[in-house]
Amino acid sequence: MKIDISGTRSEIVSIMTGVLYPFIIVFAVYIILNGHNTPGGGFQGGAILATLFLARFIVLPENDLDVHWSHNLEKMLFAVILLVPGVFVFAGLQYHFAALREPYLIFMNIVIGLKVAFGLTIVVFRFGFYEGR
Amino acid sequence: MTRTVLVTVLVLLLFGFVLFIYTAHPEGHESDVSAYYIHNFIEDTGARNAVAAIYLNYRMYDTVFEALILLVSIIAMLHFFKVGGHG
Numbered sequence: 001m002k003i004d005i006s007g008t009r010s011e012i013v014s015i016m017t018g019v020l021y022p023f024i025i026v027f028a029v030y031i032i033l034n035g036h037n038t039p040g041g042g043f044q045g046g047a048i049l050a051t052l053f054l055a056r057f058i059v060l061p062e063n064d065l066d067v068h069w070s071h072n073l074e075k076m077l078f079a080v081i082l083l084v085p086g087v088f089v090f091a092g093l094q095y096h097f098a099a100l101r102e103p104y105l106i107f108m109n110i111v112i113g114l115k116v117a118f119g120l121t122i123v124v125f126r127f128g129f130y131e132g133r
Numbered sequence: 134m135t136r137t138v139l140v141t142v143l144v145l146l147l148f149g150f151v152l153f154i155y156t157a158h159p160e161g162h163e164s165d166v167s168a169y170y171i172h173n174f175i176e177d178t179g180a181r182n183a184v185a186a187i188y189l190n191y192r193m194y195d196t197v198f199e200a201l202i203l204l205v206s207i208i209a210m211l212h213f214f215k216v217g218g219h220g
Contacts, residue, residue: 036180041188043199071211074204081200085193094178094190101179101190108189112200119203123210130214 017055024052032113036105045109046116053121063129070118077115084108 028048035041053065088094088104174186188196 035182036185036189037182039182039184041182041185067211071207074207078200078204081197085189085197089190089193098179105178105180105185105189109185112196115200116203119207122207126210126214 014059017059020055021052024048024055028052028113028117032109033106035109036102042109042112043116046113047120049113049117050120050124054124057124057128061128063125065121065125067122067125070122074115074118074122077111077118080111081108081115084111 028045030045031040031048032042032045035045084104084107088100094101094104170183170187170191174180174183174191178186178190180186180189
């Protein structure tokens with residue numbers, strides 16, 4: 001599915017969004033990976049990562065996202081979010097392996113960031129292509 | 134028309150009820166807990182950001198259900214969109 005954008009296409013917006021792409025990715029990865037040391041974290045970084053797809057939607061409204069695939073991936077990531085703290089925090093493994101506390105925080109921030117990014121991307125694509133027109 | 138009025142009255146009543154709960158049972162400031170978090174979060178969790186220490190370790194349930202809310206809202210959205218949804 002493709003929205004007709006002939007006549008509304010802007011060369012300036014296209015080029016500027018292409019320039020912004022790498023900065024968005026670097027900023028999102030920075031926010032996610034440094035979430036345990038500086039303000040930020042998985043939710044914030046995931047939202048920034050989702051703006052990447054929002055920017056792509058503005059430049060090239062082409063519905064080539066497989067919603068079922070990304071939705072299943074999001075469910076799997078949520079299972080990881082349930083299982084890893086279940087073993088590490090709730091079962092008390094963190095008291096025996098103190099060295100794993102910081103890697104645990106980084107891992108959880110990455111998983112939460114990916115999950116939020118996939119979820120918000122699905123929302124953006126759904127509302128962009130099926131609602132509001 | 135009566136339906137709209139009924140819904141409006143219901144929403145306003147619900148709003149008043151929630152406001153009543155909030156004002157009747159103010160959440161006390163538990164200084165012991167916050168002081169414990171502030172003084173011990175580095176040794177307890179290995180994080181240097183107290184917020185990350187709380188939402189990934191002390192209050193992990195909060196994060197789990199926060200992630201679940203996003204998942205459930207997307208499931209509902211895919212379900213209720215007629216075009217291109219799951220069903």
